[in-house]
Amino acid sequence: MNRVDIAGAGAFGTALAITLARAGAEVTLWARAGASEMQAARENTRRLPGHRFPDGLRVTGEIADLMADVLLIAVPTQKLHEVLPILPGHAGTVISCAKGIHLTTGLSPCQLISRDLPGVAAGVLTGPSFAVDIAAGLPTALTLALPDDTQGAALQDRLSSPALRLYRSTDLVGAELGGALKNVIAIAAGAVMGAGLGESARAALMARGFAEMRRVAAFRGAQDDTLAGLSGFGDLVLTCTSDKSRNYRHGQALAGARPLDPAATVEGAATAQELSAHAELDTPIADAVAALCQGRVSVQDVMAELLNRPLKQE
Incomplete structure (x- = not known):
């Protein structure tokens, strides 16, 4: 079973969770607030209303539940420094879905990941996309960047779906x-x-x-x-x-x-x-x-x- 964990239940993190679960992955989505409500309603009514959760998607409020070897972090750049130190540390590959530069340090999301989670492979998933389009299953193409192209190719296969097409790069x-x-x-x-x-x-x-x-x-x-x-x-x-x-x-x-x-x-x-x-x-x-x-x-x-x-x- 392809298992992927996602930290951050905003619109984009939720949309990725929906499309990956729809494609057959087992997905655990961590939410800082409102996890039990989302799990019960099978929908993120506040950030992404109208898009039902597939059966393979579980929402949790316990960050220790993030146990997969691949973790996507869909947390705003300016909040990453609050989340990275409390992650359980099981993932071997951590992919940032944030866009920006951290104001107080001048670091990029992947630089923050490498600083706070030494030993993991840091990458980024980015490109032209709106959460509502991804959740609706509309065709979307993104860039998946990892320094190791072999690792990137393996993850490209795991994270792509019929509607979500990933192109890989080594230029992080x-x-x-x-x-x-x-x-x-x-x-x-x-x-x-x-x-x-x-x-x-x-x-x-x-x-x-x-x-x-x-x-x-x-x-x-x-x-x-x-x-x-x-x-x-x-x-x-x-x-x-x-x-x-x-x-x-x-x-x-x-x-x-x-x-x-x-x-x-x-x-x-x-x-x-x-x-x-x-x-x-x-x-x-x-x-x-x-x-x-x-x-x-x-x-x-x-x-x-x-x-x-x-x-x-x-």
């Missing part, structure tokens, strides 16, 4: 950065559309944002081809063009086009703040998003500053 740095950096650009894209600046402006922002993503990734040692794949360009397109994206909606809210949702996880805000702290990087969009999220500037101020940058060769 690039896969993680693609998922983190695109959230910053998505906030900016939401602000552009929320301010009524139009789709042409959004397209220009996405193109320049992608160039900024590639600069940061190159600086941090990623392979450029990785950013052109699912975990970079693919995820950028999705999150910059859909109201399903929390980061995109947050940008719209900052522009006054919708109410701010204080309960939403907006990883792009913390990532922008971390990037803007590095003066050696040319990150005008990330700098602007950080200032906007912190309330130091208005959308109009940001756009005026970006549009007044010196003209240059593309």
Whole structure:
């Protein structure tokens, strides 16, 4: 029996649990709160309503129940430092499903895993996806990155399903950065559309944002081809063009086009703040998003500053 454990019962962790169990895996899903209610209702009514749990999915509130050799962690990046130290330590492979950079340490999710769980093989599952699409069984393609390609190939087979297609990579740095950096650009894209600046402006922002993503990734040692794949360009397109994206909606809210949702996880805000702290990087969009999220500037101020940058060769 293919057994996979998942730590984190938010929308994405729940959706992965549903699709893996639907494909025949035995899945244990750990929830910090509300586990007994979900187990009884056979549904995550708060985070992913309307999607019934398959028979092979069990929800637990006891983290010691996570005993499989493969553990997926679907916890927001800024909360990983709270969960990693309390994991039982049985997994040989720990796959991050988080996107972002940890604000207080500057570490990626996989770097946090390697620091707090020495000896495990750390990897990342990332790419253009919404939880509701995965749970509904709609076709989705993701990147699975592990440094050891043999290990990656074995896990690719275990985690893929008829509707969830995984492509593997050995570029852990690039896969993680693609998922983190695109959230910053998505906030900016939401602000552009929320301010009524139009789709042409959004397209220009996405193109320049992608160039900024590639600069940061190159600086941090990623392979450029990785950013052109699912975990970079693919995820950028999705999150910059859909109201399903929390980061995109947050940008719209900052522009006054919708109410701010204080309960939403907006990883792009913390990532922008971390990037803007590095003066050696040319990150005008990330700098602007950080200032906007912190309330130091208005959308109009940001756009005026970006549009007044010196003209240059593309």
